[in-house]
Amino acid sequence: MATLNRLSELSGYIPALPTPFDASDEIDIAALERFCERQVNAGANALLVCGTTGEAPNLNRAEHDLIVRVAVNAARGKIPVIAGTGSNSTSQAIELGRDAEAAGANAILSVVPYYNKPMQSGMYAHFRAIAEATGLPVLLHDVPARTVCGLADDTIARLAERPQFAGLLDATSDVTRPLRLRHALDPDFRLLSGDDATALAFFAQGGDGCISVVANLAPGLCRAMYLAWTQRHTMRARQLATMATMIAAALARESDPAPLKYALSTMRLMSPRLRLPLVEPTSETKAAIDAVLARVSEMYPGYLNGDIRRARFSGDTAHFGTASAEATHCW
Numbered sequence: 001m002a003t004l005n006r007l008s009e010l011s012g013y014i015p016a017l018p019t020p021f022d023a024s025d026e027i028d029i030a031a032l033e034r035f036c037e038r039q040v041n042a043g044a045n046a047l048l049v050c051g052t053t054g055e056a057p058n059l060n061r062a063e064h065d066l067i068v069r070v071a072v073n074a075a076r077g078k079i080p081v082i083a084g085t086g087s088n089s090t091s092q093a094i095e096l097g098r099d100a101e102a103a104g105a106n107a108i109l110s111v112v113p114y115y116n117k118p119m120q121s122g123m124y125a126h127f128r129a130i131a132e133a134t135g136l137p138v139l140l141h142d143v144p145a146r147t148v149c150g151l152a153d154d155t156i157a158r159l160a161e162r163p164q165f166a167g168l169l170d171a172t173s174d175v176t177r178p179l180r181l182r183h184a185l186d187p188d189f190r191l192l193s194g195d196d197a198t199a200l201a202f203f204a205q206g207g208d209g210c211i212s213v214v215a216n217l218a219p220g221l222c223r224a225m226y227l228a229w230t231q232r233h234t235m236r237a238r239q240l241a242t243m244a245t246m247i248a249a250a251l252a253r254e255s256d257p258a259p260l261k262y263a264l265s266t267m268r269l270m271s272p273r274l275r276l277p278l279v280e281p282t283s284e285t286k287a288a289i290d291a292v293l294a295r296v297s298e299m300y301p302g303y304l305n306g307d308i309r310r311a312r313f314s315g316d317t318a319h320f321g322t323a324s325a326e327a328t329h330c331w
Contacts, residue, residue, distance in 0.1 A: 086111030
């Protein structure tokens, strides 16, 4: 149960990684390896692959397996790898979960079944069947904007009675949810925001961390914001959260991960290529992204990588502490 114990300490920022494609529409393994290593070196607290940002619906089973294995090799046991294994078919979700376990993942992320609109009893049975088919910890993923159905608090509490259910990725933007859920859950159950724009408010209500799109672009900014919050530097946390929210707004102009991949391509980290039905963002969205990245580079040099020592705060010249302290993971 060592993995379960590690997941019970998970907090801070976890990037939801995009999947890079090459000119032949194949997975760009070299770019994926470099990007995973960049996140590990930047202080990510875990890696999430094959989620929404990873274009999971457009990956076949062999590609899922390949991506998980690349991430596991890049993490080298330093941080957990969480594999998205969601499907609206319970049997397919079970297959993906077993594949992820065989590939060395530390946990799986399982989304509420989309399109077929199950009742709460059906969701409960779905997640129970997935958990019973693998020995890995399961993180539940509630994102009603994409699934139509939402996971009820009572259903989460029922599932959380089994220790294998390790946490919830809450993408509802309901920042009051940690307050509602915390009293009904074991303290080790992780409550993770799936919305960069409201992450700080989620932390303030008892949330443990954020599975983040913004952390792909500005891991240093996200780490610094979370560290400021945990050290009770509230004003600094708010300043940094304001910038993170600006980035999130630019990335949300069109469907994820199209804007993110464009932004990463400007940093020469991966191609902007996507698989249909997704296409590259409009020129207006690209201009908005260019503007916000320029502002981050000007105001917070170093924060587009893992360096959290070089921020300039308006009217505040204090630093966060020593480099060794800043490099400490938050899980």
